[in-house]
Amino acid sequence: MSYSGYVWSEPPSMTAMKYHRQGCVEKRPFLPGERSSLAREMETNVKGFKEINRDLILARRAAENQERVRQSSSMDRTPATSYYKSVVGTRSSKGSGGIFYSEQIGRLGTFSSSRRM
Numbered sequence: 001m002s003y004s005g006y007v008w009s010e011p012p013s014m015t016a017m018k019y020h021r022q023g024c025v026e027k028r029p030f031l032p033g034e035r036s037s038l039a040r041e042m043e044t045n046v047k048g049f050k051e052i053n054r055d056l057i058l059a060r061r062a063a064e065n066q067e068r069v070r071q072s073s074s075m076d077r078t079p080a081t082s083y084y085k086s087v088v089g090t091r092s093s094k095g096s097g098g099i100f101y102s103e104q105i106g107r108l109g110t111f112s113s114s115r116r117m
Helices: 014-019 034-045 049-074
Strands: 081-084 089-094 100-105 110-113
Touching: 034 049
Parallel strands: none
Antiparallel strands: 081 110, 089 100
């Protein structure tokens, strides 16, 4: 069976249709104190509002902390390092009698970290 992309949704209730008609409800910002009084009223009248509101606050805090960690990790500097390679290295070997032979050899370079806290 193929997917047609059609999704059935329930029609809104008559009450919702009544209050969402054009011109009945206009969007406006809350007046000072109106938001807190509305939240208090919903805590007393709406079942489960406190728990959902508390969970929403915790989720917002977690999202802010994740964003803060992401921002701070992108701002971390790379540790200060230095590269040292000795110019000349020698290897000595004893020859016959009192003669010592000296060979110049290349040295491996090394990285060192001198990060100060």
